[in-house]
């Protein structure tokens with residue numbers, strides 16, 4: 263396969279071997295990966311690319327590619343995919359797939375799912391297929407962090423199963439040595455950091471090439487059996503599709519072939535998520551709703567309400583363990599632990615019964631100083647001097663922010679500015695959010711799951727109003743079961759029932 267003016271790469275070796283592309287940021291890795299993907303598409307060779315930056319969708323301008331991701335233009339929703347089923351169909355039909363993980367909530371676990379299901383499927387089917395991973399240092403780090411387990415496995419054993427690996431990284435020094443050393447083919451481009459040069463030293467028999475690396479200009483040394491062992495300096499040829507993501511105005515190509523593939527995938531889609539175990543069955547939920555039906559008889563026929571459907575909705579909730587460091591009265595540091603639940607759809611703290619703490623969403627607007635200041639002003643109006651003497655730092659910035667947001671107001675008294683409180687929500691402490699009960703979770707299949715709106719960053723904002731020294735540990739996304747019961751009478755209405763407590767949810 264032709265990749266550049268003087269470079270023909272062995273397609274078989276690329277598809278089933280292990281190859282790395284290494285160059286510093288802006289060195290042309292993604293551009294080169296794009297050229298490789300175009301070539302694979304042209305030859306009808308199957309591959310899946312894990313796209314961390316959302317850069318690959320432009321392949322759709324010219325080629326049949328399945329775009330899996332969470333934006334609404336995508337062909338398949340990443341959150342809803344049944345990975346094993348999808349991998350099997352993709353491998354059997356040599357499909358080109360982009361897994362756009364650029365906005366995935368739990369990136370590592372999604373990538374692990376993709377890799378492990380491809381590996382399992384490859385072990386079973388033994389069909390040639392290539393897995394392409396951008397930013398390999400993220401998923402297979404040398405230090406500080408865990409290597410995505412399945413990736414290690416693919417690097418070591420993928421070849422026998424027909425599953426090849428192509429990885430890119432800007433920092434070879436940070437890529438896990440076990441994974442990097444498995445790459446028997448290399449494309450090495452511009453590198454200037456000494457540690458990275460040291461990391462690639464093993465690939466060069468002669469040192470001269472190494473000295474040239476800092477001065478390369480979108481050029482790469484190609485090495486290994488992919489070029490029959492002949493080291494070649496080359497530049498990737500011009501891309502046919504645009505480098506970077508798909509701009510909305512560009513019409514993506516969709517052929518009959520691709521449409522059929524998508525149709526089949528969608529028909530078999532299962533939504534399987536880890537959910538808090540529902541304690542209320544469909545039948546119980548239906549019976550509860552039946553009691554709420556309005557009966558109204560008219561002269562001809564009747565207008566009695568009827569249940570038209572019952573479905574379970576899983577709503578995303580972040581469960582997090584929080585560790586707080588505080589000083590006790592003797593000045594000794596103590597560590598306290600809390601477990602909390604955060605409704606990722608509404609941005610509120612909640613408890614196991616889906617009871618929400620009203621007004622916690624608002625905390626995202628504040629920081630620790632601002633919130634302390636609000637609490638202080640609850641005791642009575644104060645001048646800036648009084649405030650400064652009680653809040654230790656940056657009180658003036660906090661005062662200004664709170665005034666701009668109209669949470670406090672000023673008036674002048676005896677030539678002094680006096681501040682008073684306008685905030686009438688409850689003041690929370692972290693212990694108010696603690697959930698004590700341990701509940702069970704299980705995998706359940708549903709018709710629909712709800713996308714999170716808020717993430718751990720937002721939870722972090724909320725907690726940082728309440729505590730100065732804390733860390734969020736072991737956070738995970740679980741889903742809370744709610745029943746949606748649609749009722750048809752003269753008009754349509756929806757009744758929602760908590761799947762754990764059986765209570766009607768008022769909205």
Ligand SMILES: Nc1ncnc2c1ncn2[C@@H]1O[C@H](COP(=O)(O)OP(=O)(O)OP(=O)(O)O)[C@@H](O)[C@H]1O
Nearest residue numbers: 286287288289290291292293294432480497498505
């Ligand atoms: N062979 C090439 N010919 C022409 N332009 C190129 C070539 N390779 C890269 N470029 C240009 O250089 C820019 C940076 O390249 P690219 O996005 O591939 O970098 P990268 O190595 O993936 O960097 P990062 O690690 O930051 O993602 C691109 O915008 C692209 O237009």
Ligand SMILES: [Mg+2]
Nearest residue numbers: 291292293396
């Ligand atoms: Mg890149």
